[in-house]
Amino acid sequence: MSTTDVSTNDIVGAPVATTVEDVLSRFSGGNREDLIPILQAVQNSTGHLSRESVLAVARHLNLPPSKVYGVATFYNQFRFQPLGKYHIQVCRGTACHVKGSAAVLESLKRILKVEEGQTTKDKLFSLEVVACIGACGLAPVISINGEFHAGVAPDRVAGILNVYRRRAKNG
Amino acid sequence: MSTIEVNGRTVQADAGEMLLTVLRREGIYVPTLCHMEDMLPTGACRLCVVEVEGIPGLVPSCAFPVSEGQKIQTHSPRAVRARKTIIELLLANHPDDCLYCARNGECDLQDMSSELGVRQRRYSGAHWEPKLDLSSVSIVRDPAKCILCGRCVRVCEEVQSVAAIDFTGRGTDSRVAPAFGAGLNVSNCVDCGQCIRVCPTGALTEQSRFKNIFDAIHNPDKVVVVQHAPAVSVTIGEQFGLKTGTDAAGVLNATLRRLGFDYVFDTSFSADLTVLEEGSELLDRIKNGGTLPMFTSCCPAWVDFVELEYPDMIGHLSSCKSPQQMLGAVTKRWWSKKMGLEPEKIFMVSIMPCTAKKFEAQLPEMMHEGLVDVDAVITTRELARIIRLRGLDLANMTPVEADNPFGERSSSGKLFGASGGVMEAAVRTAHFMVTGKELKMPRLQAVRGLDGIKEAKIDVGGIEVGVAAVSGLANARKLVEDIKAGRKDIHFIEFMACPGGCINGGGQPIRADHDAVKARMQALYNIDKDAPVRYAHDNEYLKKLYDEFLGEPLSERSHELLHTTYGRRQAEY
Structure with a gap:
């Protein structure tokens, strides 16, 4: 990726504060082949692809x-809802799958009442499925705003979420 | 020339020609769900696969260029088995509601599953019940019936350059939908209905409402008047076993009476009226330095396209309403008086080759003093359904004339049904208005036929007038861009959204190939060739309408009833 750096920001999920217009001004050529880099840069800056930003890119x-x-x-990497205060990434790589990450994901969906790519109504949590975050030794693993939780069992999910709820309450 | 062998027979073909084209020419039927005439193959559906000697896998014939010496088996057990499996997989998550489907009996998927002998559901896919998109006044999308062949996406993008819909999502989540999965009503859809025409299943159909029409027919207080568009009489017969390209006007009039309509009018009358109003407007613009080139405004999908995509060009649009609206207006305002009827009692139904007409009829600017010009619009296809519902045999009716005064027409009005027809009709009358003489050659060959952009220079009483007739919105976009870039040699342009004009409209009987569209077009030309009245300005009842009511073209009353205004429109996702 020459023009934009999506590698680290994208995973941690902390958007850099710039506007869609700023991003578009960096791609002044209006070339169609820039579509995906532009979408990546917009998401990187604003955290998601809003309707307005999709229309602006168009x-x-x-x-x-x-x-x-x-x-x-078409691409899994793009999300259409703003990130929550806490962005949850569930690893669905091979090792985590073998260790039961599917049940962890189900548990998260059930408790948060959202699907992957969505954000809870209170805007506290957003849920994303990722392929492998390279921590296979800790499987099944989830990452919340970059903090890793290792060996997560489905019945531990509620407890983990409560930690963040309390943290949000206490500012 | 190459020689190839198909199923053991020697066949001649041009080298590089696609195999499917050769097979079709040779009368060998290989099914396909994604192929579209005159467009690049996508090879998406894989139904047209055949075996080619020396190639291990099956090849899709639509995207396989022939070359010397190839040996092809089109119906080997392996090829047929592959096709059958594809259909069975498509059926895995397809609703089993053929009996209730608008396309029952006219569905490619249904036909193919029958031809390939599918007798049971062998695969059961994930069950899903997506919502119908009922948001548009003209087009209904039923994603459950969509097989993702991509024809609608291609026609919308490549032929119409609108791209209101596209593939969204991936894999089992793939859907065809407007941006953001929104309803068609808020998208940049222009309601042309070409997507319906190419859809192989019931995933795209017209918004169909008959009840208010039957209610009106059964209401003794209502006088129900029907009008049929110029392009309807040359296509409705196809749905009742008549040869493609048969003009069924007489039997159509008779059938409409039997359906219970009190009066049957011909929209070609108000096409004549449009010729006079629009022709006068053109001459007025030329004389008084108005905005040129003038664009025709009979096609509501085209008008919608300008309002959405080229709002800065709105000034080029003729202010004339379309013939459908004009006939509604003069029926309710003038004819009602002659008949001693209150205009509120008249229920005007129009039969159109078009889905965008449904959209046009309900526009607020088409309402005058609380009265709409047209109360209900149905397509040619819907009319066929109603006729069958009532058990009428259109083909065997005794032909009758439409009712006067609006049954009278010149063949100029009838030509509106084909791309170039409005132009031809307008040139005939404009020539007469300027010179007082008829054209020596009323037939304007340069704007006839199926080409997307047709141009001509015409001498009208010493003034050279540049004219063009365009069909298909991608072609329209091309010419509009030329004009924006400064092209100045054209004064008057006819635009039709559907390729070939209304004879190939989004409301017409489906499954019309190139030859069928040509035959429909020829039917209109034949009507013109033999017509006793060929000039709009010679229409006797039209003269009467002007004498008794309108005064002259572009009069104040004309402006009030027959002209309209336009405004910028925007997709509102």
Whole structure:
């Protein structure tokens, strides 16, 4: 990725405060092949792809909004809801899968009442599924704003979430 | 020329030609769900696979160029088994509600599963019940019936350059939808209905409402008047076993009477009226330095396209309402008086080759003093359904004329049904208005036929007028861009959203290939060739309408009833 750096920010989920316009000004050529780098940079800056930003990208590249939205929804990396205060990444890599990450994910979905890519109504938690975060020795592992929780069993999920709820309450 | 062998027979083909084209020409039927005439193959559905000697896998014939000496088996057990499996997999999550489907009996998926002998559900896919998209006034999307062939996406993007819909998501979550999965009503859809025309299943259909029409027919207080568009009489017959390209106007009039309509009018009358109003407007603009080139405004999908995509070009649109609306207006305002009827009692139904007409009829600017011009719009296909519902045999009716005064028409009005027809009709009358003489050659060959952009220079009483007729919105976009870039040699342009014009409209009988569209077009040309009245300005009842009511073209009353305004429109996702 030459023009934008999506590697670290994307995983930690802490958006850099810039606007869509700032991002678009960095891609002044209006080239269609910039579509995916632009979408990545927008998400990187604002945390997600809002309707307004998708429409702005479409205008910038003179592409129909349906096309931009189609491309964006094709890739798992793009999300369409703002991140929660705490961004949960559930590893679904091979080792975590073998160690039962599917049940952990189900448990998270049930407790938070969201699907992957969504954010809870109170905007506290957002849920993302990732392929492998390279901590196979800790499987099954989840990461919340970059803090790793190792060997998570489905019945521990509620407890972990409560830690963050309390943290949010206490500012 | 190459020689290839198909199923043991020697066949001649041009080298590089796609195999599917050769097979079709040779009368060998290989099914396909994604192939579209005149468009690059995508090879998406894999139904057209065949065996080619020397190639280990099956190849899709739509995307396989022929070359000398190839040996092909189109219906080997392996090829047929593969096709059958594909259909069975498509059926795995397809609803089993054929009996209740608008496309029952006209569905490619249904036909193919029958042809391939599918007799049971062999695979059961994940069950899902997506919501119908009922948001548009003209088009209904049923994602459950979508097989993701991509035809609608391609026609919307490549033929119409609208791209209101596209593939979203991936894998088992793939759907065809507008941006943000929104409803069509808030998208940049222009309601042309070409997506319905190419859909192989019931995933895209027109918004169909008959009840208010039957209610009106059964209401003794209502006088129910029906009008049929110029392109309807040359296509409705296809749905009742008549040869493609048969003009069924007479039997259509008779059938409509039997359905219970009190009066049957011909929209070609108000097409004549449009010619006079629009022709006068053009001459007025040329004389008084108005905005040129003038764009026609009979096609509501085109008008919608300008309002959405080129709001800065709105000034080029003729202010004329479309013939559908004009006929509604003069029926309720003038004819009602002659008949001693209150305009509120008249229920105007129009039969259109078009889905965008449904959208047009309900626009607020089409309402005048609390009265709509047209109360209900149905497509040619819907009319066929109603006729069958009532057990009428259209083909065997005794032909009758439409009712006067609006049953009278010149063949100019009838030509509106084909791309170039509005232009031809307008040139005939404009020439007469300027010179007082008829054209020596009323037939304007340069704007006839199926080409997307047709241009001509015409001498009208010493003035050279540049005209063009465009069909398909991608072609329209091309010409509008030329004009924006400064092209100045054209004065008047006819735009039709559907390729070929209304004969190929989004409301027409589906499954019309190139030849069928040509035949429909020829039917209109034949009507014109033999017509006793070929000029809009010679329409006797039209003269009467002007004498008794409107005065002259562009009069104050004309403006009030027959002209409209436009405004910027925006997709509101």
